[in-house]
Amino acid sequence: MDDLGTVAWPPTPIKTERLVLREPEARDRAAFIELLASPDVHTYLGGPRPRAELERELPEVPEEWPGSFVVDLDGAMIGQILLRRATEHRRPAAVGKVDLGYMFLPRAWGFGYAAEACAAALDWLEDVLPGEPVVLATQTANAASMCLAAKLGFTEVERFRAWEADQWLGMRSPESLSD
Numbered sequence: 001m002d003d004l005g006t007v008a009w010p011p012t013p014i015k016t017e018r019l020v021l022r023e024p025e026a027r028d029r030a031a032f033i034e035l036l037a038s039p040d041v042h043t044y045l046g047g048p049r050p051r052a053e054l055e056r057e058l059p060e061v062p063e064e065w066p067g068s069f070v071v072d073l074d075g076a077m078i079g080q081i082l083l084r085r086a087t088e089h090r091r092p093a094a095v096g097k098v099d100l101g102y103m104f105l106p107r108a109w110g111f112g113y114a115a116e117a118c119a120a121a122l123d124w125l126e127d128v129l130p131g132e133p134v135v136l137a138t139q140t141a142n143a144a145s146m147c148l149a150a151k152l153g154f155t156e157v158e159r160f161r162a163w164e165a166d167q168w169l170g171m172r173s174p175e176s177l178s179d
Helices: 026-037 051-057 113-128 143-151
Strands: 020-022 068-073 076-085 098-104 134-139 155-162 165-172
Touching (some): 020 113, 068 113, 076 113, 098 113, 113 143
Antiparallel strands (some): 020 068, 068 076, 076 098, 134 165, 155 165
């Protein structure tokens, strides 16, 4: 999580009922390429990257930095959860807060894995940084992400236009979860 130097990394793998959230490993490289090259995954994320470019540029252990969790189902990567500090390049309401991002392979859609994995990552964050507010941005056209944001307890902060699309920014704070 970029500047969250007080957090020990990597954490012990986080186990849910069906999933394991763990740090990326070399065995995940092919799944990362599939995830980053998928037109379906990147419909609301600015488009996929060319597979050949990813094959050339992706390191042996992709996304190996604090806050990057592989979502593992039965020993195979099905997605990624990202927790990172929002920078000055984000919306002013998001700057300085932890930003939650996620991507899942299309074959993992529709089974509740994203909700399960994101909730586990948010619980972990609350344990290591109690009271830390978290933001999430998504395109308003992404109905699945809008539903997931609501399910995870995010409430709207603002709507804005970026990348030629309407965007939604939500925040989740521990105070709002105890109401």
